Amino acid sequence: MIVLIKGARLLGAEPTDLLLRDGVIAEIGSGLDGTGATVIDAGGLVALPGLVDLHTHLREPGREDAETIASGTRAAALGGFTAVHAMANTDPVADTAGVVEQVWRLGREIGYADVRPVGAVTVGLDGQRLAELGAMADSAAGVRVFSDDGRCVADALLMRRALEYVKAFGGVIAQHAQEPRLTEGAQMNESELSGRLGLRGWPRVAEEAIIARDVMLAAHVGSRLHICHLSTRGSVEIVRLAKQRGLPVTAEVTPHHLLLTEDLVAGYDARYKVNPPLRSADDVAAVREGLADGTIDAVATDHAPHPVEDKECEWDAAAFGMLGLETALSVVQHTMVDTGLLDWAGVADRMSFAPGRIGKCDGGDFAQARPLAAGEPANVVLVDPSASRTVDPAASVSLSRNNPYEGRKLPGSVVATFLRGFPVVENGELTQSSIQKGMR
Amino acid sequence: MIRHLLSSSDLTREQATTILDTAEEMARLTEGRSVKKLPTLRGRTVVNLFFEDSTRTRTSFELAAKRLSADVINFSAKGSSVSKGESLKDTALTLAAMGADAVVVRHSASGAPYRLADSGWIDANVLNAGDGTHEHPTQALLDAFTMRHHLGDLDGRHIVIVGDVLHGRVARSNVSLLATLGARVTVVAPPTLLPLGVEHWPCEVSYDLDAALPGASAVMMLRVQQERMNAAFFPSAREYSRRYGLDTQRFGRLSDDAIVLHPGPMNRGMEITAEVADSERSVIVEQVTNGVYVRMAVLYLMLAGAGDGTTGQEGAA
Numbered sequence: 001m002i003v004l005i006k007g008a009r010l011l012g013a014e015p016t017d018l019l020l021r022d023g024v025i026a027e028i029g030s031g032l033d034g035t036g037a038t039v040i041d042a043g044g045l046v047a048l049p050g051l052v053d054l055h056t057h058l059r060e061p062g063r064e065d066a067e068t069i070a071s072g073t074r075a076a077a078l079g080g081f082t083a084v085h086a087m088a089n090t091d092p093v094a095d096t097a098g099v100v101e102q103v104w105r106l107g108r109e110i111g112y113a114d115v116r117p118v119g120a121v122t123v124g125l126d127g128q129r130l131a132e133l134g135a136m137a138d139s140a141a142g143v144r145v146f147s148d149d150g151r152c153v154a155d156a157l158l159m160r161r162a163l164e165y166v167k168a169f170g171g172v173i174a175q176h177a178q179e180p181r182l183t184e185g186a187q188m189n190e191s192e193l194s195g196r197l198g199l200r201g202w203p204r205v206a207e208e209a210i211i212a213r214d215v216m217l218a219a220h221v222g223s224r225l226h227i228c229h230l231s232t233r234g235s236v237e238i239v240r241l242a243k244q245r246g247l248p249v250t251a252e253v254t255p256h257h258l259l260l261t262e263d264l265v266a267g268y269d270a271r272y273k274v275n276p277p278l279r280s281a282d283d284v285a286a287v288r289e290g291l292a293d294g295t296i297d298a299v300a301t302d303h304a305p306h307p308v309e310d311k312e313c314e315w316d317a318a319a320f321g322m323l324g325l326e327t328a329l330s331v332v333q334h335t336m337v338d339t340g341l342l343d344w345a346g347v348a349d350r351m352s353f354a355p356g357r358i359g360k361c362d363g364g365d366f367a368q369a370r371p372l373a374a375g376e377p378a379n380v381v382l383v384d385p386s387a388s389r390t391v392d393p394a395a396s397v398s399l400s401r402n403n404p405y406e407g408r409k410l411p412g413s414v415v416a417t418f419l420r421g422f423p424v425v426e427n428g429e430l431t432q433s434s435i436q437k438g439m440r
Numbered sequence: 441m442i443r444h445l446l447s448s449s450d451l452t453r454e455q456a457t458t459i460l461d462t463a464e465e466m467a468r469l470t471e472g473r474s475v476k477k478l479p480t481l482r483g484r485t486v487v488n489l490f491f492e493d494s495t496r497t498r499t500s501f502e503l504a505a506k507r508l509s510a511d512v513i514n515f516s517a518k519g520s521s522v523s524k525g526e527s528l529k530d531t532a533l534t535l536a537a538m539g540a541d542a543v544v545v546r547h548s549a550s551g552a553p554y555r556l557a558d559s560g561w562i563d564a565n566v567l568n569a570g571d572g573t574h575e576h577p578t579q580a581l582l583d584a585f586t587m588r589h590h591l592g593d594l595d596g597r598h599i600v601i602v603g604d605v606l607h608g609r610v611a612r613s614n615v616s617l618l619a620t621l622g623a624r625v626t627v628v629a630p631p632t633l634l635p636l637g638v639e640h641w642p643c644e645v646s647y648d649l650d651a652a653l654p655g656a657s658a659v660m661m662l663r664v665q666q667e668r669m670n671a672a673f674f675p676s677a678r679e680y681s682r683r684y685g686l687d688t689q690r691f692g693r694l695s696d697d698a699i700v701l702h703p704g705p706m707n708r709g710m711e712i713t714a715e716v717a718d719s720e721r722s723v724i725v726e727q728v729t730n731g732v733y734v735r736m737a738v739l740y741l742m743l744a745g746a747g748d749g750t751t752g753q754e755g756a757a
């Protein structure tokens with residue numbers, strides 16, 4: 001298949017043409033010859049490398065009522081992602097080579113986006129014994145990111161061992177930083193508002209204390225550390241200090257922590273219940289600054305689908321988490337690009353190159369997060385920054401509807417997504433996936 | 441005049457005063473009568489939806505509704521709430537189908553009455569009878585009613601509230617209502633039992649009970665659950681009573697016309713000694729009686745005149 005993309009602004013720069021052939025970017029330049037190619041007029045569109053999500057809950061196996069690998073990767077493709085890291089808190093937990101290979105293979109067969117399984121750090125996410133990290137790394141899934149996400153690896157010794165152990169195969173521990181004792185029964189950010197609403201508080205210090213500890217542990221053993229979804233000003237400051245000291249610490253922030261604040265909780269609408277919780281406007285400002293100056297390396301969605309009944313209930317009984325894949329780029333444009341904090345090259349870095357480096361999926365046969373250059377895999381997304389839409393949860397291809405942006409007007413739209421040269425999204429709509437057309 | 445009563449902080453001073461005045465009228469109309477019933481809410485249905493046991497609150501609402509001649513349905517959904525099973529939504533749809541005009545809801549989850557009121561599942565008026573650690577507005581109203589009865593206008597009066605403010609819905613509701621009514625409120629508790637941001641509440645905060653008592657017109661002692669001890673909120677029940685309990689000695693420091701309140705149920709010997717609880721100036725039993733009048737007033741103001749042909753000729757308020 002040959003595709004000629006005409007007049008796209010590469011990472012927001014001057015318009016040029018891209019020729020995609022046999023899964024790679026064959027040529028870049030102006031006035032390319034489109035003989036035999038499907039021609040796409042990309043005037044006014046920005047071309048970005050296919051986005052890479054470090055933090056996706058695909059729910060399969062176990063909760064196929066909330067999301068499946070098929071529905072989740074469709075949502076990913078529509079959001080401009082060509083690779084997602086599937087979190088391990090499934091049922092069964094992704095803590096063995098068997099489970100991660102199954103998830104990886106299903107992703108390959110469905111073909112809308114590459115699925116990179118995240119392996120559990122501990123058996124059953126129980127925080128007691130290390131899972132067989134090496135077996136998962138050596139499996140066909142080639143796991144490099146390990147996380148007990150949903151839970152914190154709270155035991156300092158276990159965390160130290162995990163950090164050390166994964167050095168053998170270039171892995172990284174992605175920590176869900178939440179001191180468990182400080183957050184027993186926690187429901188929302190601990191603040192004046194939580195006091196007024198009578199909801200148990202989730203104090204910032206519960207996140208910051210774990211990050212500070214883990215930064216020191218990583219320094220001590222000389223390991224890479226990745227911090228999931230950091231949400232507070234204090235966390236940004238700790239990571240900034242760690243980077244100033246040259247420590248190999250990376251961090252991600254979610255789109256919702258870039259935009260939403262705890263005030264939304266006031267009506268007890270459980271769509272706004274998420275872990276870590278929505279924080280204050282000051283924290284939002286701090287994570288935006290952190291993302292702009294590179295303290296925070298990546299945006300990761302923490303896409304967390306839940307069935308209606310798990311949200312349409314009492315706040316205490318509701319599940320934590322919100323959808324994110326289909327809205328992430330729009331939220332980043334709204335909070336970072338349209339505010340002048342980040343240009344499109346910066347977006348490419350925070351949503352593709354950096355997560356690709358952290359997840360070690362930027363090399364090998366199915367390399368992601370590669371530069372837009374001749375000879376590189378043709379993972380490309382075309383974005384229309386001038387578009388805008390009012391978010392309608394019912395329009396989502398996710399199986400779930402826990403969308404916190406309902407009714408909000410957000411800028412930007414993904415016009416096309418190419419996975420290794422094949423358009424999985426065209427004119428803002430899903431196409432038949434590559435595998436269904438016999439393309440691999 | 442009131443669509444829902446979810447939080448006492450939603451009440452303006454005028455609304456709160458109207459409720460208290462109406463409650464006084466209810467007391468006047470029913471107290472001397474042999475038949476303590478007013479026909480005001482005949483044909484209206486009030487549902488007591490209790491996801492959490494509280495016989496005293498449920499009975500009080502039941503009595504209030506019956507005295508206004510409403511039909512009362514007690515719907516106990518205990519154990520089916522936060523655990524899976526019959527959901528809040530299904531329950532609400534059931535009650536809507538039954539034609540409930542008002543739903544009095546008690547729930548262990550903060551905000552559950554808000555879900556009921558805002559969801560569109562049911563059209564009824566919603567009355568919060570205590571939700572988690574959030575609010576219990578009719579308790580605050582009955583406390584204010586009781587205080588007003590003894591002290592007159594609460595404007596400028598000093599009220600001291602002592603105990604578990606962090607987990608206590610009564611404290612939250614009382615602080616905001618009393619402040620709305622112009623009283624000066626001091627909450628007293630160990631720092632561990634005060635919520636973050638309490639300094640922004642419309643009250644003063646103290647860790648020292650002895651310092652707070654002089655000049656108080658009323659002292660409200662809140663129930664402190666002994667289990668809190670295990671979560672390290674305080675070292676022992678004895679230490680708690682020593683520092684924050686109301687005993688005869690502390691009671692003696694109050695002015696002669698000051699009154700003592702407790703929303704019940706009491707831990708005698710913990711936050712309050714038996715001598716104080718049973719003393720002349722303790723109005724704890726009165727609070728129970730007043731609870732019925734206040735709840736009558738709220739139900740009346742919510743339901744009467746809001747529908748068809750329910751204007752009671754008794755003309756309360």
Ligand SMILES: [Zn+2]
Pocket residue numbers: 149150151176228229275276
């Ligand atoms: Zn997490």
